[in-house]
Amino acid sequence: MPRCGLLGSIIISIASLALAQNSTPTSTSSQTTSTTQAGSGVQLADASPVANVSLAASVVPATDDLSIAGTIPTANAIAVATPRVKPPLTERQEQFQFDRRPRLMFMPKFNLNGSGFGNSASASAGLGIDTKHLILETFASYNAARKTNDGTVNNRNGHVRSLNASAYYRLSNYWFLGTSGGWDKLSTTNYTKQVWGMNFGGGSDFVAGGTSFRLIAAYKPAAFDYRNGTQGPQFQFILPSPLAQGHVMFVENLDITFLHDTITDPNNKILTERQKSHRTHTASLSLGLILRF
Secondary structure, three states: OOHHHHHHHHHHHHHHHHHHHHOOOHHHHHHHHHHHHHHHHOOOOOOOHHHHHHHHHOEOOOOOOEOOOOOOOOOOOOOOOOOOOOOHHHHHHHHOOOOOOOEEEEEEEEEEOOOOEOOEEEEEEEEEEEOOOEEEEEEEEEEOOOEOOOOOOOOOOEEEEEEEEEEEEEOOOOEEEEEEEEEEEEEEOOOEEEEEEEEEEEEEEEEEOOEEEEEEEEEEOHHHOOOOOOEEEEEEEEEOOHHHOOOEEEEEEEEEEEEEOOOOOOOOHHHHHHHHHOEEEEEEEEEEEEEEO
16 A cells, blocks of 8 residues: 555544544543542542542442442541449449448537527537448537526626437438437536437438538427427538548538527426517527548
């Protein structure tokens, strides 16, 4: 074949090939473009040619959407653990411990007194034990309180000595019920007076806000005090709970008292009724520490 004819055949073949490439459907171009962009913009888990072919072959011709399941890895998800709220009983069982022996306790307090007493300081010492089912305590106390408003003259000095004990039975849910009582003797410059009393109530130990505490509520009936008929609610707050086995605790006592004038002559019925009819109320607050060893 002449050279000119051969050259013409080559030119025609090249032109035919170029025309065939230009006439390729748009979707194929779209596939190629998508494959190239995915390869350059996303770091694939497997960058081998097989992964690229799988990505291009996953194109849906009708919509040009990419089916990326299994070909483009998703970002690693960080699992956030949701804290589980423990039941109150479980928290107590984990944090509280019971005593295996009696504990020596010392309690210094500052007292904001009612009932005609001035403010005072006091100190108590005793023994206590907190077992699984029993709470037992006994104390001897000295309170430097004196009467400042009792209607007598030159009553400059005074103090109160006390012996007290308490016994509570604890249930399996940490609530306890019981009683406490004792003897108090007031000595002043002008006179002395002593009284026995009891109260009945209960309480529990709680865990809240990363700490623990004990609450006790009781009621003192008037039946045990024939001289003044004192009665009323009493509250005690201890932080942290003694079951936390700490050596230093804060204690607060609030007493609300309803009473009548002191009966001076029980045999004089008219005078006694007059004194009983003159009723009043008062309150006292004490703040202190429990040192336990």
